[in-house]
Amino acid sequence: MIPVEYYIILSAILFAIGVAGVLVRRNALIIFMSIELMLNSANLAIVAFSSVLKSFSGQVFVFFVIAVAAAEVAVGLALMVEIFKAKHSIDVDQMNSLKG
Amino acid sequence: MTPNLILFLILALVAVATALGMLFSKNAVYSALFLVLNFVTVAVFYLLLGAPFIAMAQITVYAGAIMVLFLFVIMLLGAERLPDTHVLPWQKPLATVLTVILALESTYLLWTKARPSGAVLPPGAEVNTVDNLRAMAMTLFNDYLLPFEVTSVLLLVAMVGVIVLVRREKGQKS
Amino acid sequence: MHLSETATTGYFFLAPWLVFAPVIGLLVNIIFGGRFSEKVIGTVASLASGASFVVSVLLAWSLAAGHGAAVTVPFLEWIHIGNLELDWAFRVDSLSTTMMLVVSGVGTLIHIYAIGYMHEDVRFKGDPGRFRRFFVFLNLFIAMMMILVSGDSYLMLFVGWEGVGLCSFLLIGFWYDMDTLGRPSWANSNAAKKAFVTNRVGDFGFLVAAFLMFWAFGSFQFDEVFEAAHAVAPGVIVAITLFMLIGVAGKSAQIPLYVWLPDAMAGPTPVSALIHAATMVTAGVYLITRSAELYTLVPQAQYIVAMTGAITALFAATIAVGQYDIKKVLAYSTISQLGFMVAAVGMGAFVAGMFHLVTHAFFKALLFLSAGSVILGLERGHHHAEHSHHEQKSKGKGGKSKVEGGHGAHDRHEEVFDPGDMRNMGGLRKTMPVTFWLYMIGTLALAGIVPFAGFWSKDEILLDASLHYPTVYLLLSIAAFFTAFYMGRQIWMVFFGEPRHEAAAHAEESKPIITAPLMVLAALSLLGGALNLPFEGFHQLGHWLEYTLHEVEALPLDLQVAGISTLLALTAIFLSWLIYGRNPLKAGQPDPLKKPLGFIFTGMENKWFVDEGYFAVIINPFKRLSYFLADVVDWRFWHDWFHETVIAGTYNWLSNIGLNLYADQKGIDAFANWLGTATQSLSATLRKVQNGFVRSYALSVLVGVVFILGYLILKS
Numbered sequence: 001m002i003p004v005e006y007y008i009i010l011s012a013i014l015f016a017i018g019v020a021g022v023l024v025r026r027n028a029l030i031i032f033m034s035i036e037l038m039l040n041s042a043n044l045a046i047v048a049f050s051s052v053l054k055s056f057s058g059q060v061f062v063f064f065v066i067a068v069a070a071a072e073v074a075v076g077l078a079l080m081v082e083i084f085k086a087k088h089s090i091d092v093d094q095m096n097s098l099k100g
Numbered sequence: 101m102t103p104n105l106i107l108f109l110i111l112a113l114v115a116v117a118t119a120l121g122m123l124f125s126k127n128a129v130y131s132a133l134f135l136v137l138n139f140v141t142v143a144v145f146y147l148l149l150g151a152p153f154i155a156m157a158q159i160t161v162y163a164g165a166i167m168v169l170f171l172f173v174i175m176l177l178g179a180e181r182l183p184d185t186h187v188l189p190w191q192k193p194l195a196t197v198l199t200v201i202l203a204l205e206s207t208y209l210l211w212t213k214a215r216p217s218g219a220v221l222p223p224g225a226e227v228n229t230v231d232n233l234r235a236m237a238m239t240l241f242n243d244y245l246l247p248f249e250v251t252s253v254l255l256l257v258a259m260v261g262v263i264v265l266v267r268r269e270k271g272q273k274s
Numbered sequence: 275m276h277l278s279e280t281a282t283t284g285y286f287f288l289a290p291w292l293v294f295a296p297v298i299g300l301l302v303n304i305i306f307g308g309r310f311s312e313k314v315i316g317t318v319a320s321l322a323s324g325a326s327f328v329v330s331v332l333l334a335w336s337l338a339a340g341h342g343a344a345v346t347v348p349f350l351e352w353i354h355i356g357n358l359e360l361d362w363a364f365r366v367d368s369l370s371t372t373m374m375l376v377v378s379g380v381g382t383l384i385h386i387y388a389i390g391y392m393h394e395d396v397r398f399k400g401d402p403g404r405f406r407r408f409f410v411f412l413n414l415f416i417a418m419m420m421i422l423v424s425g426d427s428y429l430m431l432f433v434g435w436e437g438v439g440l441c442s443f444l445l446i447g448f449w450y451d452m453d454t455l456g457r458p459s460w461a462n463s464n465a466a467k468k469a470f471v472t473n474r475v476g477d478f479g480f481l482v483a484a485f486l487m488f489w490a491f492g493s494f495q496f497d498e499v500f501e502a503a504h505a506v507a508p509g510v511i512v513a514i515t516l517f518m519l520i521g522v523a524g525k526s527a528q529i530p531l532y533v534w535l536p537d538a539m540a541g542p543t544p545v546s547a548l549i550h551a552a553t554m555v556t557a558g559v560y561l562i563t564r565s566a567e568l569y570t571l572v573p574q575a576q577y578i579v580a581m582t583g584a585i586t587a588l589f590a591a592t593i594a595v596g597q598y599d600i601k602k603v604l605a606y607s608t609i610s611q612l613g614f615m616v617a618a619v620g621m622g623a624f625v626a627g628m629f630h631l632v633t634h635a636f637f638k639a640l641l642f643l644s645a646g647s648v649i650l651g652l653e654r655g656h657h658h659a660e661h662s663h664h665e666q667k668s669k670g671k672g673g674k675s676k677v678e679g680g681h682g683a684h685d686r687h688e689e690v691f692d693p694g695d696m697r698n699m700g701g702l703r704k705t706m707p708v709t710f711w712l713y714m715i716g717t718l719a720l721a722g723i724v725p726f727a728g729f730w731s732k733d734e735i736l737l738d739a740s741l742h743y744p745t746v747y748l749l750l751s752i753a754a755f756f757t758a759f760y761m762g763r764q765i766w767m768v769f770f771g772e773p774r775h776e777a778a779a780h781a782e783e784s785k786p787i788i789t790a791p792l793m794v795l796a797a798l799s800l801l802g803g804a805l806n807l808p809f810e811g812f813h814q815l816g817h818w819l820e821y822t823l824h825e826v827e828a829l830p831l832d833l834q835v836a837g838i839s840t841l842l843a844l845t846a847i848f849l850s851w852l853i854y855g856r857n858p859l860k861a862g863q864p865d866p867l868k869k870p871l872g873f874i875f876t877g878m879e880n881k882w883f884v885d886e887g888y889f890a891v892i893i894n895p896f897k898r899l900s901y902f903l904a905d906v907v908d909w910r911f912w913h914d915w916f917h918e919t920v921i922a923g924t925y926n927w928l929s930n931i932g933l934n935l936y937a938d939q940k941g942i943d944a945f946a947n948w949l950g951t952a953t954q955s956l957s958a959t960l961r962k963v964q965n966g967f968v969r970s971y972a973l974s975v976l977v978g979v980v981f982i983l984g985y986l987i988l989k990s
Contacts, residue, residue: 002108007145008210010112014138016203017119023195023973027182029128029174033135036166037119040142043154051149056239059151063240066154066161067251071258073166077173078262090179092968093187099966188967198976205983213990 007048014041028080028090039069115141128180132170139163152228153236284336288329289347289364292374292420295325300413307406316389319409323385323416327378334371342368342821346426363426369822372628373423373560376635380552381416383791387643388544390787395542398653399449399456408448415441419553423560427494428484438554443470445545446538454540455692462540469534476524476531483517500567508572515568515575526558527609528616529586533885535609539601543646546601551608551642552635559631562619566823570622579620584749587613591756596878599694600645603764608638610753614735617746623738624823625816630735633727633802637719640795644713647784648768651706652693656777691777696767698775705781710769712792717765719799721758721843727802734808737835751842758843762850771858
């Protein structure tokens with residue numbers, strides 16, 4: 001028997017790693033992957049709670065999140081391809097023309 | 101230390117390690133592969149939590165479709181590595197410190213505040229049964245039918261959007 | 275709301291057509307008149323006026339059928355403010371129908387006459403385009419007069435009062451760009467202005483009376499005012515009636531405001547007959563009769579009214595003796611006769627006053643129109659004579675003096691021929707026989723010879739005066755004597771003797787369209803006395819008006835008074851024959867009265883210098899005061915010194931030094947500039963945060979999250 005807190009803490013650690021990835025990496029693709037990691041950590045927490053509460057709603061939400069993530073990745077990667085076409089780089093630091 | 105707990109700890113270790121691997125890999129392809137491993141580990145957690153459908157969806161959609169797409173794009177763009185730069189020198193240390201604080205804070209908060217009573221599944225329970233799957237399907241198609249359909253529309257919209265984004269305009273230079 | 279009964283049976287619903295028939299007529303002539311011939315224009319106008327007459331007859335008939343009970347016909351809500359309710363309603367009672375019948379009846383006859391008269395007049399004056407305008411004005415006058423006499427309140431009466439004043443102004447100044455002889459000048463328009471301004475003085479009195487009335491009674495409605503009048507202090511009534519008398523003096527040409535009426539003869543003759551003899555000028559008499567209930571409450575005011583009328587009657591009659599213009603004589607005669615009427619209504623003899631009003635409308639319209647016929651006859655004669663004159667000498671362009679313009683008038687003496695001057699006439703009895711007989715009838719009626727209409731009405735006034743006011747009786751008797759005298763003088767000068775001018779010798783009789791209405795009026799002048807014969811069983815007008823006026827005194831014929839007045843009239847006519855008839859005036863000879871009477875006749879000739887007196891006493895000082903106020907007070911003091919120097923100077927100084935330099939530049943400007951600079955430097959600092967790196971933006975989000983979580987931890 002595993003206390004649910006373990007899952008939650010694991011989820012928090014994974015989320016923090018995802019946050020760090022977004023902040024530290026300059027490669028837009030890796031930033032994107034970090035975002036996916038954060039989504040996953042959230043999913044893990046939801047499923048853990050769902051299991052404790054004996055409710056399938058949580059699982060259904062996770063299913064939706066996965067669907068939304070798929071759509072998001074499709075659009076995001078398309079955007080990235082376009083950006084690469086324009087800038088010939090996917091370094092986010094190169095995209096700093098919008099500054100004061 | 102029950103076998104379940106031991107299994108959990110090992111898997112948790114793998115998950116954190118693969119996540120860190122994704123974070124620190126210089127090569128984007130390695131990052132992607134670490135992430136696939138991470139997703140698979142999470143899928144095992146789902147099985148442990150009694151969500152076999154989500155586990156399968158995780159493996160097919162995330163590990164299969166999405167990550168393949170990632171690899172595909174990485175290789176298409178040839179952007180495995182980025183040259184080193186020296187902009188924002190304070191960003192990395194500050195981000196690291198703040199992330200650690202965030203992790204500590206959220207752990208503390210969850211440990212002390214969010215305590216759903218009871219534990220996850222009694223030991224030895226048959227969790228991943230067909231009945232369980234059927235019950236979840238009932239929930240999905242009864243209570244959440246409309247959101248489900250909306251999801252399909254969302255996917256369609258995303259598809260159309262992607263096509264519009266990458267389409268070559270008439271008369272535009274490639 | 276009304277004390278009178280409301281119309282139920284009869285033709286009372288037609289009352290608004292009294293006003294609308296002439297209004298439709300004038301609109302038709304305004305809109306379509308340009309395409310009509312003169313005959314059609316005249317016919318439309320006459321029919322409009324005639325329709326008004328028919329309505330008046332129907333109203334009178336309905337009233338008689340209803341035993342004379344006054345009827346109010348509500349028509350329009352006019353002003354409703356809070357409790358103040360002023361409506362346009364028609365009041366049909368025996369008094370107003372009498373006025374309606376006179377106005378529309380005489381008015382229609384004069385319309386018909388004017389078709390013939392104006393046809394020639396516009397050609398002598400050289401502008402046939404004004405024919406239509408004349409009939410539009412004439413119809414407007416009928417409409418306004420109908421509003422005046424049919425109004426249910428003093429306010430509606432005032433609307434009509436001002437409307438007829440406007441028409442009077444327009445028609446006196448009808449030939450606004452010439453004088454009475456057709457020479458280019460502003461004399462006629464000056465006469466119109468004089469009439470208008472003088473009337474304004476009178477209207478001021480009327481307005482004050484109306485305001486007092488509203489203040490005292492809270493209403494303008496006749497019935498409500500009369501009802502309330504008994505409960506009010508007599509002083510208020512005295513004030514109201516005397517201020518009303520000022521209005522009457524203005525409109526009905528009484529001393530001291532009569533001076534406009536002689537000058538009003540500048541208008542075409544039908545106007546003189548309709549407005550300045552028969553109808554509009556009698557509005558004052560109507561007003562007093564209408565306010566009978568107010569006047570009978572205050573004998574002091576009645577006495578003043580009676581004396582005003584009597585003095586005016588005598589004063590104007592003396593002036594009439596010394597006049598040479600045929601219309602001026604009649605004008606002063608009108609003033610004198612109006613004096614008779616005002617004296618009558620002042621004495622409380624309202625029936626006598628109204629009776630004289632009606633008969634006077636007949637015979638004075640007859641006289642004026644006949645005089646117009648005489649003038650036209652002379653114009654024709656002058657035209658004829660001049661034409662043949664030119665043919666003989668076979669030079670000049672011929673035609674009228676008007677065409678020659680200003681400088682031509684000085685070259686030849688005969689250019690300034692005055693067809694209205696009695697010294698140019700003489701012997702017209704032979705050349706204009708119809709006009710002569712008509713004029714005779716009018717003269718006898720005015721002079722008060724039995725059995726003409728004027729005798730009965732004047733006698734009734736004299737009888738009333740002899741019973742109650744001996745002074746008034748004396749004044750009026752002398753005035754009656756003068757009346758007969760100047761009318762005799764006129765007859766002898768105009769129709770007897772030898773022609774004193776080429777034009778008189780060649781004068782031609784007028785066409786039937788001019789003489790036919792005159793015959794109707796002559797018949798009325800002859801028989802009009804039958805309206806109110808002073809015998810037992812008659813007194814029809816008295817009984818008729820009794821419905822409205824209540825206590826009416828029906829006096830029998832007093833042979834003494836009648837005898838004296840007849841004797842005076844015959845003596846005066848005989849005297850005039852002695853002076854003017856036995857030895858007819860020769861051309862160029864001065865008036866035979868000039869030598870024996872000396873300066874008195876000079877006074878009569880010059881209207882007792884009243885106009886000159888007004889100029890010296892009122893108008894010139896007023897002008898000097900105006901110049902002083904305009905130049906010294908307004909321009910130099912107010913404008914130059916006060917406005918320019920004091921206000922503008924101070925303001926400039928204040929705004930330059932105080933506001934501009936200190937408040938604006940050093941205060942507001944400085945603050946605004948500091949605000950701008952501060953914002954600039956602040957934003958220059960803050961923009962460094964916007965470095966464009968999306969990672970650092972995300973970091974700032976994380977900082978926020980960390981802080982919020984820290985807060986949550988510390989809070990618990």
